[in-house]
Amino acid sequence: MEENHLNHLKGYAESYKRSFNMRVLADDTEIKEAYKTAQQRGQVPFNRTKVLILGDHGAGKTSTCRRFRDKDFRPEEPSTIGIETNTVEAKVSDVNSKWCEVTNTPLEDYESSAAWWTVSRVLQQDKNKLPKARNKSDNNVNVSTIRQKFQDISYMLFHIIPMPVIFCFGGLTFGFGPSAWLYIFYISRICDFHSAYRFGCAYTICMVLVDTTQVAQQPVVAFNMWIYVTVVMVVCLYGLGSFLVGVLMSAGGRTGRQFGAYGYFPEHYLVKKTIGFIAGIYIGRMCGWKFDNFNNLTIFEKDLSQYLLKIVSFVAPFLGFIIYEWFSYMKVKSTSSIPIVHIRKSMEADLRNECYIDARLSLWDFAGQEMYYNTHHLFMPKQGVYLVVFNAVEAISNPDRYIKRLQFWLQSIAMHVDIENVVVFLVGTRRGSVRDQNAFSTFDKCVTAHLYKRFSKLLAFNPSGRLCFFIENSLKVDKELNILRERIYNEVTKLKYFCEKFSINYLLFKEALDGFRHRQCVIASVKDIENELMLTSKIFVKYEVRQLLNFFDKSGDIIYNELDELLQNYVVCDPQVLIDILKLLVNVPELHKRNRTVSDLWHRLLETGIVDSRLLEHICRNKGIWRVYPYVIRYLVGTQLMFPLTITNQVDQVGTFCLPCKLPNIDLQKCESDYIDHTSDIFYFDFGEMLLEFKSHQNISV
Template sequence: MEKNHLNYLRGCAESFKRSFNMRVLADDTEIKEAYKTAQERGKVPFNRTKVLILGDHGAGKTSTCRRFRDKDFRPEEPSTIGIETNTVQAKVSDVNSKWCEVTNTPLEDYESSAAWWTVSRVLKQSKHKLSKALLSFAAPILGFIIYEWHSYMKVKSTSSIPVVHIRKSMKADLRNECYIDARLSLWDFAGQEMYYNTHHLFMPKQGVYLVVFNAVAAISNPHRHIKRLQFWLQSIAMHVDIENVVVFLVGTRRGSVRDGNAFSTFERFVNAHLYKRFSKLLAFHPSGRLCFFIENAFNVDKELNILRERIYNEVTKLKYFCEMFSVKYLLFKNTLNGFRHRQCIVASVNDIVNELKLTSKIFVEYEVRELLNFFDKSGDIIYNELDELLQNYVVCDPQVLIDILKLLVNVPEPHNRNRFVSDLWQRLLETGIVDSRLLEHICRIKGIWRVYPYVIRYLVGTQLMFPLTITNQVDQVGTFCLPCKLPKIELKQREFDYIDHTSDIFYFDFGEMLLEFVFLRLIAKCCNVFDWNNIYYNCARFRASETCFFQINTDTVSSGSIFLYDRNLIKLSVSKEIPSQSVNILQKILTSVEEIIKQTFNPDYFRENYLCGPVCERCSSLDGTMCLVNLVGISKDASALNEYRVDEYHKVYREREFSFTCSRPLTT
C-alpha cells in the first residue's frame, strides 16, 4: 500500500484536516476541546419556525398539510377539530424533498448541534480547508475494510464526543451546507367559526402563515372570497410582528379549474383589493403572482414543490430564524418530555427552573426566560413573558390544551355526554357558563386531573375564560364564563334598546378589523371592575354605581358595496343619571381596550386603524358617513378634558357633563 494512503487511513497527516475516519476524529485533541467548549457556551442558529395553516372550513388545509409531509391525498378528508400539530424537519440540501417527521431524540438534537458548532469553530481556526479531493482517495479495498472495522470497534463505545455527528458535519461543510436541518412545526387550524375566538391563543407574533382557499369556489365567486381572504389577513395582521412573519395565499383544487384564464382574473382582484393593505405581509410566487395554486390530488405537483421551496427561502430571511441560541438549551427537551411523561401539561416556572438546574446546568434567570421564549417560538411550549400572570406558567404540551378547548367549544351531543355532568354541559351550551367540576371532568378524561387548577388559571390568564364566582382560590373551585360560547341577543327586541335615549353614546371604530377578539376580552375585564347585570356574546350591561349603569355592544356600519368593507364598532352607552360618570367610565373602557391590544395583539397595527369617541353629526352629514370625535390618547386625568382641543374643528368640554363643539364650516 502506498505510504500516503496509509497515512490517510491512520490519520497521521494533519489529523482531522485530512481524514473523516472515526478513529482519527475520536483521538483528535482539538476536536475534543472544541466539543467541550460547545457544551458550555456554543451557539446555534434558531433554525425553527411555526407554519400556521388557516382558512375557511373545507378549503383543503389538512390535505395541504398532509402533502407537505408527502402523505397520500385522501378524497374524504375528515374535518379538523380545533388545531392539529405536527413537527417536521426540512433538509437544507433539498427543500423540494418531503418534509420528514422528526425522529431524532432530544439527545441526538443536542449532540448534532454541538457537533456543528465544534466543526465550525475548528475549521474557522484552521489555515486549510478540507478538500473534496480527499473524499476520493484510492486504497486497497481489503485494507480499507479491515481498518474501518478496527476503527469502529475502537470508537463504538466512546462517550467523550459524538463521532458520527462530527463526521457528518464535516462532510456537510464540504458541500457548503448546514448540518442542522430546519424544524417546521405545522399547525393545522380548524376553519369552523366556533373556533375563531380560541385561535388567537395559538397565533404567534412570528412565523409562516398559509391562508388556504378553494380555488374553484374563489373563481366562481371572487367577491365573497376576497372578503374571506381579507378576514384571515386581518386576523394575522392583528397579532404579528411584521418583520418576523410572511404570509402565503394558497389556492387548492387547481386541477378542477378548466379555464386557465380564470386564475389571472382572480389574481387581478387580489392585487386590487388586498395587496396595498397587506403588502408588508405577502410573499410572491416566482412568476410574480400573489397566489400559489396547487393540486393536492396529484402524486407529484410541481407547484407544491415551488411553494415548499418558497416557504423555506422566505423563512430564512426572517430575523428570528437566524438568531443564535445556546446549544445547552436543547437539553431542555429531555426536561420537557419528563413533564409530559408525568402529565404536567401546565407547569409553574419555578418547577421548570428546579429541573433545569439539575439537567441543563442553567441557573441564571435571564437564561431561563430566554430558553422558554426559544421553545415558545419553536412551538414546543406556550409561554408568555409579557403577561403578569402567564409569565409564571408554561404549557408543556400545547396539543393537550388544544384538545381541552376542543371539548369546551364543541359541546358534545346529549347521547355522548357523561350523565353525571350532563347538566353542566347543558348549562355551558345555553349560557356560556363553565363549572369547575366540568373542567375537572375533562381533565380526568385526558388523564391530567391533578393539574386542572393550573389549566383553569391559564385559561383565565389568556382571557379565554373569566371567573364569576370562586369559592376556593387554591383549587379554583367555582363558575367561569366562556365568552365564545355566550348566546347572542337581538338588541332591538330586548330591554337593551331603550338605553340609547337617555345615555351618552361613544363608539370604538375598528374599521375592517375583527372586533370580536377585543369585545369578548373587554367583557372579561369589565366583569373584574364592575357588577354585571346581563352578558351575551354581542352585548353586556354593567352597573358602575347604584344609579349609573352602562352597556357595551357590537355594531356594524355597512359599506353598501361589495368592493368596500363594513366598519366594525363597539358601542358604549352610559346612562345620564350621574352626568360626571360618562367620562370616567369611558376612560376605564379605553384603558381596558389598550391593555387588551398591548397584551394580545400588535399595538402598532391597532394604533393606525382604530378610533374612539362620540359621533359628530355635522361632520357625518358633510362626509356622508359616520364621523367620530377621536378621543384615543386622551389623558387619564378626566379634568384635563375640559376645553381639550381634539383636532382642527373639535373641542371637548367637561364641566357638569360631557359635551363637544364642532367649528367645521358647512360649505368649503
C-alpha cells in the same frame, strides 16, 4: 489529527481537509477539545419556525399539510377539530424534498448541534493556519515561517528513512506484508495509527515498484562503481515515489472523501476493503510478484525454517489486519466523549457546502369553523409563517366574497404579529378543477389590487410574479406545490429571528420538557421549570430561563407569554393537550357520550355558555391531569378564552366562567315582538365585584 501530519498533506494540496474516518476522529484531540467548548458556550442558528395554516372551513388546509409531508391525498378528508400539530424537518440540501417527520430524540438534537459547531470551529481554525501570501515588496523574512518549513521538510524526510534501510537489508525478501507492517509501526511513532496504516501500505507499494525496476538483482556485497550508481538510482526513485505517495494521499484523500460525502460510491467498510485487496493483488501481479508455492516445501526436509518463515510471512499480515480492525472497532465503540457519528456527518455536510442542521418546522393546522375563531389568538405567534388557504374554484366564481375573506384573515394575522418577523402566503387549492386557466390571472390581479397595498409588508410573491399560489393536492407530484415549499423555506431564512444564535445548552431542556409531558404536567409554573433547568441545562440566571422559554415558544414546543403579568408565571408544556380541552368545550359531546355525574354541567354550558369549574376538573381528570386543573383555568382566563363570573375559591379556582364562543344566539324576531322602548331609561353599572383586568371586556360585551 496531528498538526504535523495535517501540514504534511497540505504541503501537497492546500485544500486537503481533516479525515472523517471514525478511528481517526476517536483520537483527534482538537475535535475533543472543541466539543467540550461547544458544550460550554457553543451557539447555532435558531433554524426553527412555526408554519400556521389558516382559512375557511373546507378550503383544503389539512390536505395541503399532508402533501407538504408527502402523504397521500384523501378525497374524503375529515374536518379538523381544533388544531392539529406536526413537527417536520426541511432538508437544507433539497428544499424541494418532502418535509419529513422528526425522529431524533432531544439528546440527538443536542449532540448533532454541538457536533456541527465543533466541526465549524475546527475547520475554521485549520483555515486560519494556512500560510497567507506575503507582499512581494516585503523583504523581511519571517523567522517563524522558515522554522515551520524546516519542520515540514524534516517530517517528510523522516517518512522515507525506512525505504533505503529496508532496501539495504533486503527487507522485501520476506514479502509485502511484513515490510508493510514494519513501515506502519515505524510511522505510528510520529502520527496516529490509522494514518500510519495508510502511509505504510502506500510507501511499501512504492518500494515494490522500485524493486521491479532494479537492473541488478544481486545483493550489495562489493562497492564498485555500478553499485554506487544502483544505490543512487534507487534512492532517487524512492524520493520520487515518496513524493508521488504524498500527492496521491492528499489528492486521493480529498477526492475520496468528496465522493463519499456526495454518495458517489458506497461507504460500506467491507466493500472498500475488498476493492483495495483486489487492487493490491493486481498491482503485485503486474509488478511481477508471484504467490508462494508451498507445494515445493516440506516440513520433513532441511528447509523447515524457510517453510515456517513463509507461513509466518503469509499469515502475519492477515492476522495483523484483523487485530488492527478489532482494536479500531473497539476504540470507536468505547469513545463516549464525542458523538463520532454526528461529527462525521457534519464533516461530510461541510464538504458538500451544506449545513448539517436541517430546518425544524412546526405545522399548525387550524380548524376553519367560526366557533374556533376566538381561540386562534392563543396559538398565533408574533413570529412565523402563515398560509391563508382558500378554495380556488369558489374564489374564481365569487371573487368579491373571497377577497373579503382573505382580508379578514390578513387583518387577524396583522393584529397579532411582529411585521418584521412574519411572512404570509396566499394559497389556492383545487387548481385542477378550474377549466379556464386565464381565470387565475384575473383573480390574482383583483387580490393584488385590493389587498397588496395594505398588507405589502406581510405578503410573499410567487416566483412567477403572482401574489397567489395555486396548487393541486390530488396530484402525486405538483410542481406548484414544490415551488411553494421552496419559497416558504427561502423566505423564512430571511426573517431576523430565524438566523439568531442560541445556546446549544437550551436543547437539553427538551429532554426535561419530555419529562414534564411524561408526568402529564401539561401546565407548569416557571419556578418548577427553573428547578428543572438547574439539574439539566445548568442555567441559574432567571434572564436565561426567560430566553430559553421564549426560544421554545417560538419553535412551537411550548406556549409562553412573557409580556402578560399573569401568564408569565406559567408554561404550557404540552400545547396539544390544552387544544384537546378546548375541543371538548367548544364541541360539547353528544348525549350518549356524556358522563352522568356532570351531564347537567354539559347541558348548562350548551344552553347558557357558562362553564362550571367542576366540569373542567372532570375533563382534566379524564385526561389524567386533574392535579393541574386550577392552572388550566388560570391559563384559559389569562388568555381571555374564558371570563370569571363567580369565584368562591381563588386557590383552586372554584366557580363559574363565561365561554364567549358558546354564548347562545340572539333570536332577533323574538326581540322585535317583545320590543319595549327603553330610550329614556337610565342604567347604572356597579363594577365593584368585577376583576379590574376584565372590566374593559365586560364593557365591550354590554
